[in-house]
Amino acid sequence: MDQLSVAHLLGIKYLKPSDIELIFKTADHFKEVINRPIKKVPSLRDITIANLFFENSTRTKLSFELAEKRLSADVINFSASQSSVKKGETLIDTVNNILSMKVDIVVMRHANVGAGVFLAKHVNAKIINAGDGTHEHPTQALLDSYSIREKLGTVKGKKIVIIGDILHSRVALSNIFALQMQGAEVKVCGPTTLIPKYITSLGVTVETNLKKALEWCDVANVLRVQNERMDINYFPSTREYTQLFGINKEILDNLDKKIVIMHPGPINRGVEITSDVADSEQSIILHQVENGVAIRMAVIYLLAEQIKR
Amino acid sequence: MSKKILLNSKDIEIILHRLACQLIENHNDFSDTVLIGLQPRGSFLANRLVQLLENNYGIKDVKLGLLDITFYRDDFRRRSEPLAATSTKINFLIEDKKVVIIDDVLYSGRSVRAALTAIQSFGRPLNIELLVLIDRRFSRHLPIQPNYRGRQVDAINEEKVLVTWKETHEIDAVYLEQK
Numbered sequence: 001m002d003q004l005s006v007a008h009l010l011g012i013k014y015l016k017p018s019d020i021e022l023i024f025k026t027a028d029h030f031k032e033v034i035n036r037p038i039k040k041v042p043s044l045r046d047i048t049i050a051n052l053f054f055e056n057s058t059r060t061k062l063s064f065e066l067a068e069k070r071l072s073a074d075v076i077n078f079s080a081s082q083s084s085v086k087k088g089e090t091l092i093d094t095v096n097n098i099l100s101m102k103v104d105i106v107v108m109r110h111a112n113v114g115a116g117v118f119l120a121k122h123v124n125a126k127i128i129n130a131g132d133g134t135h136e137h138p139t140q141a142l143l144d145s146y147s148i149r150e151k152l153g154t155v156k157g158k159k160i161v162i163i164g165d166i167l168h169s170r171v172a173l174s175n176i177f178a179l180q181m182q183g184a185e186v187k188v189c190g191p192t193t194l195i196p197k198y199i200t201s202l203g204v205t206v207e208t209n210l211k212k213a214l215e216w217c218d219v220a221n222v223l224r225v226q227n228e229r230m231d232i233n234y235f236p237s238t239r240e241y242t243q244l245f246g247i248n249k250e251i252l253d254n255l256d257k258k259i260v261i262m263h264p265g266p267i268n269r270g271v272e273i274t275s276d277v278a279d280s281e282q283s284i285i286l287h288q289v290e291n292g293v294a295i296r297m298a299v300i301y302l303l304a305e306q307i308k309r
Numbered sequence: 310m311s312k313k314i315l316l317n318s319k320d321i322e323i324i325l326h327r328l329a330c331q332l333i334e335n336h337n338d339f340s341d342t343v344l345i346g347l348q349p350r351g352s353f354l355a356n357r358l359v360q361l362l363e364n365n366y367g368i369k370d371v372k373l374g375l376l377d378i379t380f381y382r383d384d385f386r387r388r389s390e391p392l393a394a395t396s397t398k399i400n401f402l403i404e405d406k407k408v409v410i411i412d413d414v415l416y417s418g419r420s421v422r423a424a425l426t427a428i429q430s431f432g433r434p435l436n437i438e439l440l441v442l443i444d445r446r447f448s449r450h451l452p453i454q455p456n457y458r459g460r461q462v463d464a465i466n467e468e469k470v471l472v473t474w475k476e477t478h479e480i481d482a483v484y485l486e487q488k
Contacts, residue, residue: 003391029394033380037402038430041380071380301380305391 004302008127010116011136012177020181024146026298027291034070034293044073047304049105050098053130054080054091057109059265059289060130060140064107067296071304076103091115095123104307105300108132126303134168140264141174143295145182147288148219151260156183161213163245164223164272167194167234171223171264176202189213190223190245193234210245214255221262222247222273238271248274258282265289315470316460316483321442324459328440329361331457332409339371341435342407347424348377348395351412353474354442358411374399376410381423404432409457413472415441418453443470443483 004023005016033041049068053061061077068075078098095106106123108116109130116129131137149155160179166172166188179186180203188199189207199206207213214220225241235241247261261273261283269275278285316324336342339362346355352375362368379394410424421439428434440457445464462470462485469486 002393026394029377029379029396032397033430036430037432040430042426043380043385305386307386309386 003305007303007306008116008120008129009138009299009303010120010127010129012138012141012174012181013136015138015181017181020142020145020178023142023295023298023302024149026302027146027294030070030297030301031291031294034290034297040070040072042072043301044068044071044304047071047104047307048074048076048102049107049300050076050078050101050103051130052078052095052098052106052108052110054108054110054115055131056081057130059292060109060137063289063292064128064130064139064296067293067300068107070293071297071300073105073300073304076101091119092122095119099123099125105303126307128299128303131170133170134173135170136174136177137170138174138178139292139296139299140171141178142299143288143292144171144175144221144262144264145178146295147262147284147291148179148184148260150287150291151284152218155179158184158219159187159217160184160219160221161187161189161207161217162221162223163189163210163213163247165194165226165234166190166199166223167196168226169223175221176204187213187216191235191241210247211251214247214251214259217259219260219262220247221264223264224266225268225272242271246270246272246274247277249276249280252277252280252282260284262288311487312471313485314482315443315462315485318475318481321459321481321483324442325357325361326365328442328457328459329358329366332358332362332440333366333368335438336407336409339368341405342409343372343374343401343403344409344411345374345376345399345403345424345428347410347412347420348375348397350414350472351410353476354413354440354472355411356476357474358440372401372406374401374403376424376427378420378423378427381427383419383423399431402432403428403434405435406432408434408437409440410437411440413441414443414445414470415439415453415455415458416445416448416470418449418451421453422451442472445470 002022004019105126107128107130110132113133113135115132116127120127162172176186187205263285346352359371359373362371375398377395377397379392438456441455442459444458444461446461467488471484473482
């Protein structure tokens with residue numbers, strides 16, 4: 001019967017294709033729910049969820065919180081900047097204190113790679129990774145694939161290029177796993193300094209010429225230039241990055257096809273993507289945001305289903 | 310597993326005509342009424358009634374919606390098998406409408422309870438009625454009774470009432486099965 005093969009959502013690489021299919025199928029139903037006049041269902045009324053954000057986030061945190069509330073869960077929020085973490089409390093202590101308040105599911109964003117995996121081994125709650133350092137951001141990858149499927153009918157056989165800071169991007173890594181698992185062909189494109197050496201070992205091809213990458217693809221997933229993750233300069237200037245890897249209307253109009261434009265947000269308008277592209281009919285950025293709530297509702301619902309009374 | 314037939318296709322046809330006529334008595338031209346089939350099995354009965362109303366009794370444009378109640382059930386996380394949702398298709402507002410909820414078998418009443426909650430997500434109806442093909446009258450867990458019933462059945466809990474439709478099983482029939 002339909003059930004996730006995993007006990008936590010720690011990364012796409014732990015999932016099976018059937019898990020992704022189940023999440024998408026469930027999200028289809030929740031997408032219908034969130035378009036009703038009353039967008040709430042009572043399924044999780046006895047479940048408590050803690051959103052632990054040790055790193056700043058606006059969209060992901062809001063999206064998770066909305067998803068949880070639309071499932072009628074009780075929600076508590078935690079952000080590291082206002083907590084005793086500043087006083088030296090360890091991750092385990094922080095989480096155990098929160099779990100003592102009878103929390104069933106923990107949604108966690110953390111700057112350290114593998115923080116979710118670590119937590120899943122030490123605490124008795126369902127863990128959802130909402131981004132762990134430069135490692136994975138599974139719900140973002142799921143909503144990206146879901147949005148591609150919605151726009152193009154299928155992910156299988158599609159050519160997708162991920163453009164930008166691949167080195168520091170958890171979105172890129174999770175997307176690569178998710179897209180390949182569904183039979184897509186994936187290419188990465190960006191400055192050589194921002195493309196990790198191991199990337200070809202994941203079955204991904206590399207292109208440093210933006211025009212060639214766009215001519216090849218059906219979908220361009222444009223990543224944000226992550227200033228906060230760059231402790232040294234990976235390219236000479238933002239202006240040079242924009243000239244070489246920025247997507248504008250002129251570049252798109254010169255292609256002989258209409259490709260789909262995606263961006264996980266927040267957008268640096270005029271840097272990696274211009275406003276006229278972000279707001280164009282080729283862009284599905286706002287669909288990604290809407291689908292994010294449905295996908296997160298599906299993930300939470302399916303994990304909660306495993307918590308038996 | 311022994312199986313006894315309760316209703317054959319002829320019986321069901323007569324019952325469907327009677328139910329359609331009872332609906333017409335109370336809802337006239339259906340201009341303020343919407344029919345809501347509970348997914349998955351109530352949708353077959355609801356579809357059949359709409360066909361009858363339109364083709365045999367000349368009622369035009371009967372509004373039919375299909376409602377999935379999975380996310381409103383009270384046994385989430387209590388069942389050994391996970392619940393699988395089906396689709397909801399209600400492309401009209403039910404605000405101030407007379408709603409007739411349609412299901413094939415009324416047993417514990419819990420599905421109908423979930424449907425009463427779910428229907429509120431689409432507006433505030435004027436009133437809600439319940440139509441079922443089979444009413445297992447001594448099996449209720451909640452104080453819910455149908456307004457329209459095809460046949461009342463007295464069955465013990467170890468027995469199961471199974472409804473088959475031409476659309477899925479090539480034959481219209483109602484059976485009583487020993488579990």
